[in-house]
Amino acid sequence: MNGLIVIVEDEKDILELMEYHLAKEGFETIGFLNTKHVTDVLEEESIDLILMDRNLPGAEGSEFVESLRKKGIHTPVIFVSAKQKEEDIEQGFERGGDDYITKPFSMKELVLRVKAMLRRTKKLSPEGNITYRDISVNLAARTVMIEGIPVELTKLEFDLLHALIVNENVVLDRDYLLENVWGSDEVYQDRTVNVAINRLKEKIDPDKSKEYIKTVRGVGYTLC
Numbered sequence: 001m002n003g004l005i006v007i008v009e010d011e012k013d014i015l016e017l018m019e020y021h022l023a024k025e026g027f028e029t030i031g032f033l034n035t036k037h038v039t040d041v042l043e044e045e046s047i048d049l050i051l052m053d054r055n056l057p058g059a060e061g062s063e064f065v066e067s068l069r070k071k072g073i074h075t076p077v078i079f080v081s082a083k084q085k086e087e088d089i090e091q092g093f094e095r096g097g098d099d100y101i102t103k104p105f106s107m108k109e110l111v112l113r114v115k116a117m118l119r120r121t122k123k124l125s126p127e128g129n130i131t132y133r134d135i136s137v138n139l140a141a142r143t144v145m146i147e148g149i150p151v152e153l154t155k156l157e158f159d160l161l162h163a164l165i166v167n168e169n170v171v172l173d174r175d176y177l178l179e180n181v182w183g184s185d186e187v188y189q190d191r192t193v194n195v196a197i198n199r200l201k202e203k204i205d206p207d208k209s210k211e212y213i214k215t216v217r218g219v220g221y222t223l224c
Contacts, residue, residue, distance in 0.1 A: 003048035003118050006041060008032045008064075009080070010056050018051065018080075021107040022114065035059045039068070047075050049117060051110075054081040054092070066095040069152070074142075076117055076155050080105065093199055098156040099182075099192075119183035120159060132165045132223060133212065135204065146204060156181070157200045164213065164223050173220035197221055 005022060009015040010033050019029045030045075032038055034057050041047065054061035065077050077099075079092045084102035092100045099113055130137045136145045142158055144151045153161065159181050163172065174193045182192070201213055214224045 003027055003114075004045065005029045005049045005051060005114065006032065006038060006047050006075075007051045008035060008038060008056065008061065009051070009053045010034060011053075017107065018110065021111060025111055025115070027114070033057075035061070035064045038064070039071075039073075042068070042073050042075060049114060050075050050077045051114075052077050052079050052081075052097075054079060054083050054088075062092050062095040062097065065097060069096040069154075074155060078113060078117060080110070090195060093154075093195055096154055098154055116183035120156075120181060130162070130165050132168060133210075135161075135165070135212070137162060137165060144204075151203055153200070153203055156196055157203060160196055160200050161204070164221065168223050171216045171220050171222040176220070 005027050007015055007018050007022075007029055009018065009031070012033065015031045015033065019031055022029050030041060030047075036058070038050075042050075050065075052061045052065060056064075061079065061081065065079075068075070068077075077097045079097045079100045080103065081088070081092070081100070082103040083089075083092075089100050089102075099117060101110060101113060129139060134147045137143075137158075138145075139162070142155070144153055144158065144161065160177070163177065163181050177193050197213065197215075201208075204210075205212055211224050214222055216222060
């Protein structure tokens with residue numbers, strides 16, 4: 001088995017199609033038509049990934065994910081949604097999503113995104129601690145402290161920060177980040193990296209006084 005995935009999708013035919021194609025790739029899935037029992041499963045099972053629709057009966061998917069994050073549940077989330085305006089996508093990331101697929105989508109793209117997410121979340125978790133200036137990163141616990149104060153990051157934001165710190169004196173271009181943080185450069189766009197970097201900056205430097213991350217125009221990103 002490659003991983004255990006929770007799928008929350010209120011259209012039964014789409015849910016069954018997603019389950020079928022993921023099962024063909026060796027994934028085990030647990031499907032839900034609404035969010036009613038999702039939290040119970042996340043607390044009882046070792047779930048590797050959540051595929052979350054946003055237009056759901058009784059709950060808006062991104063609001064539900066935001067509530068999970070507040071409860072301390074940080075299972076990676078890919079939104080699969082018909083909400084495709086730029087502000088919808090940004091809202092999905094802001095509420096705790098790690099990736100976003102807009103409907104209609106191909107099952108091949110879904111499988112690629114799932115594999116890329118699981119490669120990334122499983123690959124970037126070595127033991128030990130790393131530091132940069134007043135940032136302390138515990139790689140085993142996947143926690144970040146700035147001046148001794150905990151900072152809540154999504155798995156994507158954590159992995160981005162990790163990549164930047166271990167390559168402290170290097171400008172990382174978008175292709176490098178897509179390959180080494182997302183796990184693939186086949187199904188992502190430059191804007192994906194830009195949005196994620198901006199979210200990370202807001203989390204670790206909300207008042208913009210420390211400027212940890214510098215954008216090198218036309219090239220990529222590095223630590224200041």
